[in-house]
Amino acid sequence: MAGKKYKSASRKRLINNTIVHIVLAILAIIWVFPILWVIMTSFRAEQGSYVSTFFPKAYTLDNYIRLFTDTTVLNFPKMFMNTLIIAICSCILSTFYTLAVSYCLSRLKFKLRKPYMNMAMILGLFPGFMSMIAVYFILKAVGLTEGALIRVALILVYSGGAGLGFQIAKGFFDTVPRAIDEAALLDGCTRWQIFTKITLPLSKPIIVYTVLTAFIGPWVDFIFAKVICRANSDQYTIAIGLWRMLEKEYIDSWYTCFAAGAVLISIPIAILFLCLQRYYVDGMSGAVKG
């Protein structure tokens, strides 16, 4: 009797497990399907966005080659260089800002600490695009919206808000033991030395995380770039370029190239993301716990 009961329980568990795994498999297919589809499109030989078959009829590498050689309408290599320059500069600036602000808020006691954190919270409630137009007017008044200076404008825009995104890095600095700081203070270190020689070397994960999120920003943002570049097509970043490839006048001839471009910028970001997942999770759960 007992054996029979045990058997039916284990059978029930087997059925449960099978159902769970099947459901997971279906969900996984739903989540991965669009990505597979864009990868296949990037190798498709037939042009145009509307196809009657799911799998391509012939495979080719021409889309990738065309992306880098055909610069008459949409200059992909130039956009790539623009984005790279902007990303590197804004990455350096905003990493410094984020780390400096989070260190101050985590370790130093000063009068404006709480007011600053409240201000950051309030500013976060305003829709970002509300000030976008005003930012454009300000940059225009300073004369940064013409020619190559657009790059400077974009660097300023991308690193401008860095001081407000301190939550994750602050959460990390909070976990570095304070006893080390105190010991260093007793030994006669200045706070600057503590910051550069003790805290920063201990915080490599969060530095890597900050650098990478700052670096990825310009590659994936397209609204600010669009508002600030307007019609200056030689200053476009990759995101605007890809967006334009899907506009009505280009979509028929550029659709497969769009897929190729999307795959190209996704690969490095995907690799970085998969490697850094852990820090992302740690940072988030730290921030959630407060």
Added chain:
Amino acid sequence: MKLFGKKEKEFFEPYTCRNAIREGSGATKLSMLVMGFGNIIRGQIVKGLLYLAAEIAYIIFMITTGLHCLAMIPSLGSVQQEEVWNEELQVYMYTQGDQSILILLYGVATICLTALFFLLVWRGSLKSAYKAECLAKENRHLATFQEDIKSLLHENLHRLLMTPPMVFISCLTILPLIFMICMAFTNYSKIDNHLVLFDWVGLDNFAALFDSSSILGSTFWSVLIWTIVWAFFATFSNYFCGMILAIVINRKDTKAKGFWRFCFVLSCAVPMFVSLLIMRTMLQPEGAVNVLLRNLGIIAPDASLPFFTDPTWARVTVIIINIWVGVPYTLLQLTGVLQNIPGELYEAARVDGANPVQIFSKITLPYMLYVTTPYLIATFTGNVNNFNVIYLLSGGDPVTNLSSTAGSTDLLVTWLYKLTVDKQYYNIGAVIGILTFIILAVGALLTYRNSKSYKDEEAF
């Protein structure tokens, strides 16, 4: 209030402006007019000269440009740009007219500069003069300029580290916001051609938006309702789907946990705008999804599902796609929190014979809601301002009412974008921005105050 008192004590400072005015000597009081004077006569010459230089620079700026900018603010300029026939060259020449937008910008910038000057530099000089006086009276050591510079690396490190980010934030976030808020009280828009010269109109724009008989007013209410519905569904659908998925993957009996997680995380490794654009093309009337359904024979060969052409379909579609986009992020973020739930709770429940549904609703959910309230508020706020998903997926389409400026999936933010960038109704756009902020601020404050984790946060 108690907390405030404690804070005051923590940063107790004897050298305040009030004390300086009440008890300071003549030299200190003279520093109110000639900044840095008090420092110079006590021997802090470089510091005093710097304050003096700042004052002179400010006065010169105000005389040359600042006062003019301030004087123009009430009228915002009135000189029209005009064509003048030039006899010599036989062409029409344009005279330089006033540009209200620049007048407003310079005016706001001047006001900000003045406020900063008095709050930081003027008060700073007064305080430091009083401090120098007090220290000299007590025969204590006065910091030399070199020591002041050195202190930036130690006691005053926060000044060194916080100043550059603060400059950027004030120029690129705070100044634009004030500027935009000012715009809400003007008639700066394409209506009646006020793009070059405009005036203050007080609260007229707010009145126009709240007047539900006009097209603008009715559009506002429908967009507002959809925004709230969207934010609610987008937040909670992601939250629950992500949580259930995380629980299922982390179940003891699930095999190949890493593989499943990889499948889902892969899609958030692709940049969001790429995956959204892909989704949009796939869901077009001739896109991949419809092709697939036709090939499978589920729909007729010439039919297509109206993903973005029927209002109800479009609304459901964006919510579902948002689940697709958002669940991997939620999965990543909630996995860590879920693993923090004490295991004894589950064991006790199992011993008492609870089934999985009971365990979920009586243990997991209350715990998660308690811990993640701040996260939920942040997500809700993020969803109200979720520009990317709507703009890249549907672009606010379909437009059912041709006379209104918003489509049926437009959120307040995308409507704001359309009004300012496409239609150039800058004033209405600014009003919508302010209203969004007010709604979010009130909502966030109320939920936050009522949440259980509020007290813990304060303790931290």
